[in-house]
Structures are given as C-alpha cells and as structure tokens.
Amino acid sequence: MGNLTRKGMLKHGLMIAALALTASCRNSEVPRSDVQGNTRAPAAVMSTQNAHDNRVAKDVFGHIPTASDQRSESFGGYARGCQAGAVQLPETGPTWQAMRLSRNRNWGQPVLIDYIQNLSRFAATLDGWDGLYVGDLSQPRGGPMLTGHASHQIGLDADIWMLPPDRLNLSRQERENLSSISMRRERGAFTNSSWTEEHMQLIRAAASDPRTARIFVFPGAKVAMCNWETGDRSWLNHVRPWYGHHYHFHVRLRCPSGASGCENQAPPPAGDGCADAQTWVNNILNPPPPDPNATPRAPRGPLTMARLPGQCLAVAESN
Numbered sequence: 543m544g545n546l547t548r549k550g551m552l553k554h555g556l557m558i559a560a561l562a563l564t565a566s567c568r569n570s571e572v573p574r575s576d577v578q579g580n581t582r583a584p585a586a587v588m589s590t591q592n593a594h595d596n597r598v599a600k601d602v603f604g605h606i607p608t609a610s611d612q613r614s615e616s617f618g619g620y621a622r623g624c625q626a627g628a629v630q631l632p633e634t635g636p637t638w639q640a641m642r643l644s645r646n647r648n649w650g651q652p653v654l655i656d657y658i659q660n661l662s663r664f665a666a667t668l669d670g671w672d673g674l675y676v677g678d679l680s681q682p683r684g685g686p687m688l689t690g691h692a693s694h695q696i697g698l699d700a701d702i703w704m705l706p707p708d709r710l711n712l713s714r715q716e717r718e719n720l721s722s723i724s725m726r727r728e729r730g731a732f733t734n735s736s737w738t739e740e741h742m743q744l745i746r747a748a749a750s751d752p753r754t755a756r757i758f759v760f761p762g763a764k765v766a767m768c769n770w771e772t773g774d775r776s777w778l779n780h781v782r783p784w785y786g787h788h789y790h791f792h793v794r795l796r797c798p799s800g801a802s803g804c805e806n807q808a809p810p811p812a813g814d815g816c817a818d819a820q821t822w823v824n825n826i827l828n829p830p831p832p833d834p835n836a837t838p839r840a841p842r843g844p845l846t847m848a849r850l851p852g853q854c855l856a857v858a859e860s861n
C-alpha cells in the first residue's frame with residue numbers, strides 16, 4: 543500500500559479537512575507566465591534572513607529526501623517557493639499509482655494529496671480507466687528542481703498522465719520504463735485518435751473541483767472540450783491551453799484559505815476562454831509573422847535562496 547506514514551496521516555488529518563475549503567484569489571497581479579505562475583511575492587512573505595544567501599536553490603532543495611517536520615504550508619508562488627510539512631502520495635492506492643518513483647516527487651500539501659485520491663476514484667468509474675497514473679507533484683520540501691519544471695514548487699501542482707491505466711500493479715521498474723501517450727496531432731492544434739470522451743470527462747471533473755485554480759492542456763484539447771460541452775461551461779474557464787501537456791495534463795490548486803504565505807495567481811480572464819484557444823489553434827496552423835517589436839526577455843540565472851520567500855530557509859533547514 544505504499545509508504546504514507548501513519549504519523550504523517552495523523553499529523554495532517556485535520557489539515558486535510560481544513561484545507562479542503564475553497565480558497566479565494568487575493569492576488570490581482572497579472573502573471574508574467576501562465577503556466578509558470580510567476581508573480582511578485584507579496585510583502586508578507588518576504589523576510590531578510592536569506593537576503594544574502596546566494597546558493598542556487600535547486601541545489602539545496604533538489605537533494606533533500608524527506609518532508610520537513612513542520613505544519614503543512616505553502617510559501618511563495620508556484621514557480622518561486624517551497625513547502626513545509628508535505629505529505630507523500632502513497633506509491634500505490636486502490637485507484638492510483640505514482641510514476642517515476644526514482645524522482646521522489648510524489649510529495650504535496652495535504653489538499654493536493656486528497657484531491658488526487660478523490661480524482662482517481664472518479665477516474666476509476668470511467669470506461670477503460672482503472673484509476674490514474676500520477677506524474678510529478680513536488681519535491682519533499684518543494685522548491686526548484688534540478689531538472690524539469692519551473693513550477694511545482696509549493697506542493698499544489700500535479701501532472702496526471704493521459705495514458706488510461708489498465709492495471710495498477712506496476713512494479714517500480716515498470717513505472718520507470720512505461721511511457722504515457724501523446725494525445726495531439728498537427729503540433730497540438732488537434733487531438734488524435736487516442737483522445738476519448740473519457741479524457742474530457744476526467745478533465746471536466748478535475749476542473750470542476752472548487753479547489754482547482756487552473757488545468758493546463760494543449761490547445762487542441764481545450765478546443766475539443768469547448769466543442770464537446772453542451773451544458774454548464776463554467777469549468778472551461780479553468781482549463782488553460784498551454785505548450786506541451788499532451789502526454790499529461792497539469793492540475794494547479796488554489797492556495798488553501800488562510801494560507802497567508804501562499805501566493806495565488808490572478809484568476810483566468812472571465813468566460814470559457816474558447817475563443818482564445820481557437821485563436822491559438824489558428825496560429826499553430828498558420829503561424830503569424832514574428833512581432834518586430836517583441837523585446838526578448840533578459841536571461842535570468844537560476845533562482846537563488848535569496849529570491850525565495852524567507853520561510854524557505856527554515857523549511858530547508860528543518861528536521
């Protein structure tokens with residue numbers, strides 16, 4: 543049954559109940575990058591204890607094997623922060639398996655673990671799905687990673703494989719070797735023949751959970767769901783077209799209510815976002831000429847400890 547510790551479950555049991563309440567979006571800033579979730583840290587999370595700590599943060603957070611023995615809390619934003627008191631998603635459950643265990647990225651805030659388990663139970667009701675294959679969540683203490691994602695830093699992001707599980711008894715080695723499958727054709731303008739109604743039902747369920755801030759998926763999938771939905775379209779607001787995301791979709795939860803050190807992104811623009819997704823698709827099919835006035839973004843070095851919220855120093859140094 544995996545290795546979620548009893549102690550951890552007891553410690554976090556109350557938190558799960560408390561954090562399941564919906565959070566509001568306090569941050570009205572427009573994010574620099576949708577999927578990365580970069581926003582300026584609010585003053586509340588800044589501290590000076592790490593002001594001169596120029597260690598590269600991924601070198602610190604990328605090697606810590608266990609969660610911190612602290613109250614569960616996210617600090618900072620999705621692409622610039624860390625997590626205290628993380629919970630490990632059990633490697634195998636009745637309706638899920640965590641993949642690529644060697645990465646040790648099956649750690650998240652209690653609300654995320656609860657969310658994934660809940661979504662996996664729904665997935666198991668779908669035709670052809672035994673549950674979910676779950677990709678990366680966060681590192682045991684969150685923070686930047688040595689490889690891969692810019693976000694997934696505060697224990698509120700998760701990648702869910704598009705491959706429908708037909709069995710949930712994969713060995714550790716099989717979970718290293720098995721690959722998900724792509725759902726796209728024409729560079730993401732359209733879904734391919736692997737895409738099914740069940741994928742849409744799953745993503746609709748994921749997006750309809752009030753804890754969800756955003757779901758990232760390739761543009762052709764968003765348009766497919768826009769065309770498919772004949773009822774309530776409000777969930778489509780949370781489904782955001784983005785690069786990649788055709789082997790998995792990415793779930794991002796809101797900051798739990800009362801988590802004062804956790805920084806929400808601004809909510810997506812009002813409406814179902816379907817016209818914007820269609821425009822993206824059109825641009826894939828007929829790329830517009832490059833914008834001559836575009837200013838290249840200045841390259842920035844890797845995140846240092848000094849650029850993370852001050853609490854992240856304590857998270858890294860905690861037992």
Ligand SMILES: [Zn+2]
Nearest residue numbers: 699700701792
């Ligand atoms: Zn992701």
